[in-house]
Amino acid sequence: MSARRIFARPARFAAIAPYLWMVLFFLVPFGFVLKISLSQTAIAQPPYLPLFDFTEGWAAIKAAFAQLSLDNFGLLVSDNLYISSYLRSLVVAVASTLILLLIGYPIAYGMTRLPQRWQAIAMMLVIVPFWTSFLIRIYAWINILQHDGLLNKILLALHLVSAPVVWLSTDTAMYIGIVYSYLPFMILPLYATLVKMDPSLLEAASDLGASPARAFWLVTFPLSLPGVGAGALLCFIPIVGEFVIPDLLAGSGSMMIGQTLWLEFFTNKDWPVAAAAAVALLLLLVPPLLLYDRLQRRQLGAAD
Amino acid sequence: MGLADHMTEQSPDIGRPNIDVSPAEAVADMPLLRIEGVSKKFGTFRAVDRLSLDIAAGEFFALLGPSGCGKTTLLRMLAGFETPDEGRILLGGRDIAPVLPHERPVNMMFQNYALFPHLNVRDNIAFGLKRAGMSRAATDTRVAEMVALVKLDGMEKRKPDQLSGGQKQRVALARSLARRPKVLLLDEPLAALDKKLRESTQLELMELQRRLGMTFIIVTHDQEEAMTMANRIGVMDAGRLEQVATPRDLYEAPASRWVAEFVGDVNLFEGEVTSHEHHRLTVATRDGGAIVVAEPRQSITTPVVTVAIRPEKVKLTRRGPASEVVDSQAINRLEGVVTDVGYLGGSTVYKVKLDSGAVVRSSMANTARIDGDTFSAGQRVVAWFTPDDCMVLER
Numbered sequence: 001m002s003a004r005r006i007f008a009r010p011a012r013f014a015a016i017a018p019y020l021w022m023v024l025f026f027l028v029p030f031g032f033v034l035k036i037s038l039s040q041t042a043i044a045q046p047p048y049l050p051l052f053d054f055t056e057g058w059a060a061i062k063a064a065f066a067q068l069s070l071d072n073f074g075l076l077v078s079d080n081l082y083i084s085s086y087l088r089s090l091v092v093a094v095a096s097t098l099i100l101l102l103i104g105y106p107i108a109y110g111m112t113r114l115p116q117r118w119q120a121i122a123m124m125l126v127i128v129p130f131w132t133s134f135l136i137r138i139y140a141w142i143n144i145l146q147h148d149g150l151l152n153k154i155l156l157a158l159h160l161v162s163a164p165v166v167w168l169s170t171d172t173a174m175y176i177g178i179v180y181s182y183l184p185f186m187i188l189p190l191y192a193t194l195v196k197m198d199p200s201l202l203e204a205a206s207d208l209g210a211s212p213a214r215a216f217w218l219v220t221f222p223l224s225l226p227g228v229g230a231g232a233l234l235c236f237i238p239i240v241g242e243f244v245i246p247d248l249l250a251g252s253g254s255m256m257i258g259q260t261l262w263l264e265f266f267t268n269k270d271w272p273v274a275a276a277a278a279v280a281l282l283l284l285l286v287p288p289l290l291l292y293d294r295l296q297r298r299q300l301g302a303a304d
Numbered sequence: 305m306g307l308a309d310h311m312t313e314q315s316p317d318i319g320r321p322n323i324d325v326s327p328a329e330a331v332a333d334m335p336l337l338r339i340e341g342v343s344k345k346f347g348t349f350r351a352v353d354r355l356s357l358d359i360a361a362g363e364f365f366a367l368l369g370p371s372g373c374g375k376t377t378l379l380r381m382l383a384g385f386e387t388p389d390e391g392r393i394l395l396g397g398r399d400i401a402p403v404l405p406h407e408r409p410v411n412m413m414f415q416n417y418a419l420f421p422h423l424n425v426r427d428n429i430a431f432g433l434k435r436a437g438m439s440r441a442a443t444d445t446r447v448a449e450m451v452a453l454v455k456l457d458g459m460e461k462r463k464p465d466q467l468s469g470g471q472k473q474r475v476a477l478a479r480s481l482a483r484r485p486k487v488l489l490l491d492e493p494l495a496a497l498d499k500k501l502r503e504s505t506q507l508e509l510m511e512l513q514r515r516l517g518m519t520f521i522i523v524t525h526d527q528e529e530a531m532t533m534a535n536r537i538g539v540m541d542a543g544r545l546e547q548v549a550t551p552r553d554l555y556e557a558p559a560s561r562w563v564a565e566f567v568g569d570v571n572l573f574e575g576e577v578t579s580h581e582h583h584r585l586t587v588a589t590r591d592g593g594a595i596v597v598a599e600p601r602q603s604i605t606t607p608v609v610t611v612a613i614r615p616e617k618v619k620l621t622r623r624g625p626a627s628e629v630v631d632s633q634a635i636n637r638l639e640g641v642v643t644d645v646g647y648l649g650g651s652t653v654y655k656v657k658l659d660s661g662a663v664v665r666s667s668m669a670n671t672a673r674i675d676g677d678t679f680s681a682g683q684r685v686v687a688w689f690t691p692d693d694c695m696v697l698e699r
Contacts, residue, residue: 198416198418200414200416200418201418201420201421203383203385203405203412203414203418204412204414204418204419204420204479205406205420205431206384206385206404206405206406207383207405207406207411207412207432207480208406208411208431208432208435208479208480208483209406209407209432209435209436209483210406210431210435211406214435215406218431219420219422222422223421223422
């Protein structure tokens with residue numbers, strides 16, 4: 001089908017546009033990364049071999065393909081550094097997501113209980129941090145958490161501690177930064193699920209003898225699970241690959257996979273290994289995505 | 305029907321905290337439910353306005369009124385979802401104001417059914433039983449009983465989304481009946497069903513209520529539905545009860561013009577009483593001339609009245625050699641021209657434009673298949689009715 005005919009039928013173009021987008025901005029770049037991950041490092045520009053030289057003809061391309069190897073992936077498995085950063089990323093992402101759920105759920109639930117007018121204001125308050133650059137907000141946290149920062153000043157003034165506490169460059173600081181940054185991504189899907197719940201369902205539960213607490217656990221919570229899943233996924237996946245927050249707030253003791261990637265790319269200039277680590281990260285994120293997809297399908301299936 | 309055959313009539317009541325309205329404890333001479341001067345305001349709007357009403361055990365009571373008349377608010381106060389601003393609600397002689405909704409021995413069937421979408425039919429019905437601490441075996445037995453009662457056998461594992469509107473309605477009914485409430489509240493329970501299904505469900509509900517001996521309070525805006533099902537009807541308007549009566553009295557002896565017009569169709573003639581003799585009143589009306597009416601049961605207090613006649617009591621006759629009956633002095637006669645003919649199958653509704661300009665509606669039963677007594681538009685007719693069929697309304 002010619003481009004002219006595609007544009008002549010807006011509906012058809014609209015149907016394929018998302019796929020075009022995916023191919024152009026996800027699959028093609030991913031192909032590049034995959035290719036680099038199978039290459040060898042070299043002191044060159046760009047710093048890897050082999051390069052496909054299409055001017056040398058078919059034989060050269062075949063030779064280049066022959067040089068591709070899985071050595072870099074072998075390195076990921078054999079070197080403790082990569083495995084420990086993957087594990088740390090997973091642990092941090094799981095723990096952060098749980099904390100986010102524990103904080104985000106009550107906030108989202110509370111928002112749905114506000115009068116209509118106040119709900120819009122609460123929504124604004126959730127979104128308003130986005131108006132300031134993410135990086136500036138993390139630097140603000142450095143300020144708050146440093147030795148003579150706001151947090152220590154308050155704690156000292158309230159006589160809760162006798163000497164300044166070391167916050168910065170600890171895991172605590174990192175968790176504070178992550179939870180703070182990702183909270184809106186947890187609250188918004190939860191709120192969206194909770195707000196459309198039919199209030200007569202709670203009245204029915206109450207009518208049938210359920211106390212308010214029981215009604216919450218037996219009706220509200222199970223019905224909000226799609227929102228819990230969406231919020232958890234929306235936070236979990238980017239946190240696994242998080243680089244800036246652990247780099248600025250956590251100590252230098254152990255690294256998350258995003259930091260390891262940065263190190264390989266910019267310090268070691270080993271693009272192939274960095275690319276292999278990136279591909280492995282993607283593969284790591286596929287199982288939770290598939291799991292979520294299956295859960296959602298099951299829910300939709302039950303609805304049919 | 306036999307819908308209720310499966311339900312044992314006197315099974316032990318499930319335990320409920322805080323309130324017990326067993327007859328032994330109830331105050332003597334007290335109706336099951338007494339509503340005393342109850343008001344509910346939303347802002348400055350009085351949804352329910354100093355309303356009082358008694359409902360006896362075993363009654364099928366309908367609250368009938370247009371939307372916004374406060375009938376649903378009243379029902380929600382009975383269920384405990386709204387708190388009265390004034391007045392008391394006594395159930396079995398006890399004020400239930402402090403009793404929380406989940407502790408009241410009443411259950412409600414919601415207008416939108418409010419079935420739990422994540423639970424299947426069985427778990428929806430069992431929800432209230434589990435909350436009451438019923439054992440698993442007893443719950444299973446009761447659920448099976450309820451499923452059979454509403455004819456949902458084989459559907460226990462289905463989720464609400466997999467049910468038709470009629471099936472959802474049955475699940476909602478089973479769920480609200482499962483706890484054997486003292487009073488079942490039904491909020492427009494049939495509004496979402498199509499006409500045929502609605503009519504058959506009406507009969508099933510009546511049968512069920514009779515067999516179980518439970519007290520049903522139904523809220524509806526559909527006067528036919530209220531008339532079909534209820535023993536007594538309370539007609540509500542603007543937060544007040546206009547009239548509480550049996551369906552027949554409501555129709556044949558409405559308390560006001562408003563009730564007469566709300567319940568069924570009616571022809572109204574405003575006028576003034578000019579004479580009163582031999583149990584007959586003569587009312588001089590602007591649109592229909594002098595109309596002779598039977599003396600109402602309660603003597604009238606004001607000469608300015610409205611004469612109301614139901615369309616099916618207005619008969620039409622061709623003009624010409626008048627029959628003996630029509631000529632009698634005791635018959636009211638109005639002459640006019642047929643302007644509209646509405647054929648409804650079982651009956652035909654005629655609109656007759658009187659010489660005064662007013663329009664009178666007459667509904668005639670089509671008793672013969674061929675050569676029935678039909679009239680056509682443009683035909684000159686006599687519309688006539690007896691004094692006994694006239695109702696005299698003071699407000």
